[in-house]
Amino acid sequence: MDPSYSVYEDAVSRNKESAARGVVELELPAGVRVRGLLQSGYQSVLTREALEFVADLERRFRPRVKYVLACRREEQARYDAGELPGFDPATKAIREGDWVCSAPPPAIADRRVEITGPVERKMIINALNCGAKMFMADFEDSLAPTWDNLMRGQINLRDAVNRTISFEDKARNKLYKLNPKTATLLVRPRGWHLQEAHIEIDGEPATGALVDFGLYFFHNHVNFRSKHGGFGPFFYLPKMQHSREAAVWNSVFDQAEDVTGVPRGSIRGTVLIETLPAVFQMHEILYELREHSAGLNCGRWDYIFSFIKTVRAHPDRLLPDRVQVGMKQHFLKSYTELLIQTCHRRGVHAMGGMAAQIPIRNDPAANEAASALVRADKLREVKAGHDGTWAAHPGLISLVVEVFDSNMPHANQLDVKREDVQVMEDDLLQMPKGKRTLEGLRLNTRVGIQYLAAWMTGTGSVPLYNLMEDAATAEISRVQNWQWIKYGAVLDGGLVPGVRVTKELFARVLDEEMVCIEREVGPAKFAVGRYREAAKLFAKQCTSEILDDFLTLDAYRNIVQFAPTARM
Ligand SMILES: CC(=O)SCCNC(=O)CCNC(=O)[C@H](O)C(C)(C)COP(=O)(O)OP(=O)(O)OC[C@H]1O[C@@H](n2cnc3c(N)ncnc32)[C@H](O)[C@@H]1OP(=O)(O)O
Ligand SMILES: O=CC(=O)O
Ligand SMILES: [Mg+2]
Numbered sequence: 359m360d361p362s363y364s365v366y367e368d369a370v371s372r373n374k375e376s377a378a379r380g381v382v383e384l385e386l387p388a389g390v391r392v393r394g395l396l397q398s399g400y401q402s403v404l405t406r407e408a409l410e411f412v413a414d415l416e417r418r419f420r421p422r423v424k425y426v427l428a429c430r431r432e433e434q435a436r437y438d439a440g441e442l443p444g445f446d447p448a449t450k451a452i453r454e455g456d457w458v459c460s461a462p463p464p465a466i467a468d469r470r471v472e473i474t475g476p477v478e479r480k481m482i483i484n485a486l487n488c489g490a491k492m493f494m495a496d497f498e499d500s501l502a503p504t505w506d507n508l509m510r511g512q513i514n515l516r517d518a519v520n521r522t523i524s525f526e527d528k529a530r531n532k533l534y535k536l537n538p539k540t541a542t543l544l545v546r547p548r549g550w551h552l553q554e555a556h557i558e559i560d561g562e563p564a565t566g567a568l569v570d571f572g573l574y575f576f577h578n579h580v581n582f583r584s585k586h587g588g589f590g591p592f593f594y595l596p597k598m599q600h601s602r603e604a605a606v607w608n609s610v611f612d613q614a615e616d617v618t619g620v621p622r623g624s625i626r627g628t629v630l631i632e633t634l635p636a637v638f639q640m641h642e643i644l645y646e647l648r649e650h651s652a653g654l655n656c657g658r659w660d661y662i663f664s665f666i667k668t669v670r671a672h673p674d675r676l677l678p679d680r681v682q683v684g685m686k687q688h689f690l691k692s693y694t695e696l697l698i699q700t701c702h703r704r705g706v707h708a709m710g711g712m713a714a715q716i717p718i719r720n721d722p723a724a725n726e727a728a729s730a731l732v733r734a735d736k737l738r739e740v741k742a743g744h745d746g747t748w749a750a751h752p753g754l755i756s757l758v759v760e761v762f763d764s765n766m767p768h769a770n771q772l773d774v775k776r777e778d779v780q781v782m783e784d785d786l787l788q789m790p791k792g793k794r795t796l797e798g799l800r801l802n803t804r805v806g807i808q809y810l811a812a813w814m815t816g817t818g819s820v821p822l823y824n825l826m827e828d829a830a831t832a833e834i835s836r837v838q839n840w841q842w843i844k845y846g847a848v849l850d851g852g853l854v855p856g857v858r859v860t861k862e863l864f865a866r867v868l869d870e871e872m873v874c875i876e877r878e879v880g881p882a883k884f885a886v887g888r889y890r891e892a893a894k895l896f897a898k899q900c901t902s903e904i905l906d907d908f909l910t911l912d913a914y915r916n917i918v919q920f921a922p923t924a925r926m
Contacts, residue, residue: 387413394505394556395921403512403573409557411617412572416559419610423550423565426603430907433599433635438671443635444783446642449601453641458705459651460623463589465542466492466652468769469707469746470762471755473541476501476818477511480525482518486540488752489759493541497570498548498596499660499828500819503910504917505556507816512573518543519578519585542586544628547571549597550606551908555918568610575614575625583624592652593627597660599635601642611650623649628709632657632830633664637693637786640700653707653745656694658685659714659830665689666837670905673845678792680802680834685735692785698743699776707770710739710747714825717753728824729757736761745770750819750826793851794842796867799859802835803871803896808879809835810892810909814916829910836909839864839900861901868897891916 384392385406390413392404437443445453472492475481485493495515501507517523518536525534547570553563575591582590595607611625629636629643631654636643644651662683669675677683685691694710701708713735715728732749736758739747745766749758805822809832812820819828841847842859849857857863872893876884895916899909906912 384409389413389560391558392556393558393920394509395919397506397509399513400509403509403516403577408573408576411576411614412557412564412569413559414617415568415572415610415613416564418613419568419606420559420562420565422606422609423568426600426606427550429602430599434668437668440671442672442783442787443638443668445638449639449642452645457645457648458703459644459648462652462706462770463587463626465586465589466544466592466626466707469542469709470766470770471749471758472544472709472746473749473752473755474500474712475750477507477514479510479514479523480527480534482514483523483525483534483536484752486518486543487537488541489755490541490749491746492544494544494546494594494748496546496818497566498546498594499830502813502816502818502917503548503552503554503566503914504816505919507818508554508556508570512577515543515545515574516577519581542592543582544592544594545570545574546594546596547574550603551597551911552914555914556920571610572614576618579614579618579620583620588621589624589626591625593625594655595627595629596657597632598629598643599633599639599664601639601646604629604643604646608647608650611647625650626652628652628655628707630655630657630660631693631697632660634661634668634786635664637661637696638783640697641704644700644704644706648704651704651706653701653709654697655709655748656697656711656744657830658690658711659828659834661690661693663830663833663837666834666841667905667907670837670841670844675789676794676841676845676847677790677838678851679795679798680838681798682792683790683834685738687790688788689786689790692781692788694739694744695742695776695779696781696786698774699779699781701745702743702772702775705772707745707772708743710736710744712748712750712826714750714827714831715754716751716821716824716826718824724824729754733757733761737765740765740771743771743774743776745772793855794847794849794859795852796849796854796857797852799839799842799849799864800867800871802839803864803867803900804875806832806835806839806896806900807868807871807889807892808875810896810913811887811889813910813913814888814892816917833909836896836899837905840902840905843901844905864900865897868893888916 384404387410390409469492471490472494473485473488473490474494475485477495521536548566550567552566554566554569555563557564627650631637698708713732715732718725718728736747740762749755808822809827843864847859
């Protein structure tokens with residue numbers, strides 16, 4: 359573990375308070391060390407049995423997780439040497455074979471509208487009540503993985519599955535409780551690349567994904583399955599790059615089912631196709647998970663991020679402004695259509711993605727314009743053959759439901775085979791059209807810094823300039839700046855066409871955008887926020903010689919807080 363991870367003074371004093379309040383000590387299995395501060399209730403999640411379950415998963419699968427991450431590095435080295443991703447000749451038989459996945463369980467046959475959001479208590483209740491069919495509760499893009507967010511998230515999800523969850527907003531004198539009819543829960547653990555520093559197993563930080571999955575599965579599988587016709591729990595699986603990574607998840611599911619006596623195929627996972635390499639592996643990914651699959655989803659924001667990241671050594675592949683990389687661009691249209699064709703051939707759902715617009719209060723015209731964009735996006739998705747889609751905010755649910763209800767008379771569109779779709783490697787690799795502008799560089803910088811500042815204070819999704827921003831959208835801002843600076847991109851549109859992007863230009867833009875952020879958020883919030891630290895980190899990330907794989911890997915050290923008395 360990097361010794362620079364901080365132990366904060368406030369953690370020390372809070373720990374003393376906890377001790378004074380008589381917080382229960384954990385009973386830890388051999389080899390397990392919990393390094394996070396124990397707040398009230400955490401021990402109900404960190405039970406000896408649950409930690410044993412997580413430790414067993416970690417011991418079995420850590421070597422495979424390390425291996426698939428090493429394979430990612432090896433593949434990236436090939437792309438850096440000039441190759442581009444493509445379909446693998448070795449797995450042609452899987453792509454062309456006639457197999458299908460297990461049929462979708464009744465509980466998720468109709469998933470036309472899924473709301474998403476972090477595992478925050480009030481938001482979970484709002485999401486479950488909002489009228490969406492499903493709720494994707496997120497430990498990933500929309501959650502800053504602080505120890506407290508993770509532990510409270512587990513408590514919140516357990517209470518949600520038990521239907522005992524409530525929340526009192528004292529300031530507004532409002533009590534939040536579940537409606538009789540609620541959305542079905544899907545949980546998204548972190549990606550394979552993130553470690554959980556607060557839990558060590560045999561002297562090494564645990565794998566974040568296995569902690570999120572393991573604790574949630576262990577505490578909830580009995581209750582969840584009793585309420586969902588013997589199926590579940592249901593998951594979303596993020597940021598994979600290859601079917602070998604899906605094979606690891608499949609083995610994790612097998613193991614979890616075997617240890618708990620849950621029948622094979624009860625757990626289901628929807629894989630986000632949100633990396634460029636993965637789009638060439640969709641059949642293979644479904645094949646690996648064929649007993650546990652609930653289909654694929656178009657994670658468009660990470661996909662755009664991954665597109666830039668994968669071709670990071672190709673100076674001829676500089677993208678236009680982030681705002682211009684919309685779903686009508688040929689490479690994105692091709693990806694969504696190929697995903698629909700692939701899923702429906704294999705008998706599973708092809709889920710759409712997230713439009714970033716959110717309701718705009720106090721400006722009816724702007725709000726209507728934002729709604730129109732969401733409506734158009736959802737109409738495109740349902741007409742293309744998607745079986746459902748995502749919405750970021752409860753205020754959008756009725757609009758999205760209306761679009762799907764009007765255009766999808768049955769529970770899903772698995773019968774829409776899209777045999778007309780003919781997508782080749784070139785279609786998936788075609789460069790998006792548009793212009794690079796100074797305004798784009800400025801906006802990337804303003805958004806990246808504000809997002810990071812929020813993330814470092816424990817908030818993983820924020821409204822910025824009337825759009826939802828989360829780890830995936832912020833990544834686009836970061837890698838786009840990096841790409842333009844690295845290759846001295848010449849701006850070809852906007853107010854100052856012809857200008858070359860350099861480190862010096864970026865430094866000036868960053869200074870000016872910090873002034874702008876201070877003006878926008880106000881001096882009081884700016885003074886107490888972590889904007890300066892965020893700017894420093896963002897600048898480092900945008901100007902490094904070699905692109906870091908994930909912004910959150912570097913940023914994570916800023917949110918790790920060890921309890922001084924952590925024991926093994
Ligand atoms: C790329 C991807 O991975 S997309 C998926 C991951 N990203 C997400 O899930 C983002 C989810 N959305 C959000 O986090 C939020 O909507 C934000 C941050 C974008 C905006 O949040 P806010 O500024 O709080 O929105 P706003 O003030 O309009 O909220 C109004 C109410 O709706 C609630 N709300 C807003 N979004 C959600 C949500 N996604 N789920 C549940 N409740 C929500 C708020 O808690 C608030 O509740 P209240 O009136 O009871 O107090
Ligand atoms: O996770 C979803 C995405 O768009 O990224
Ligand atoms: Mg994503």
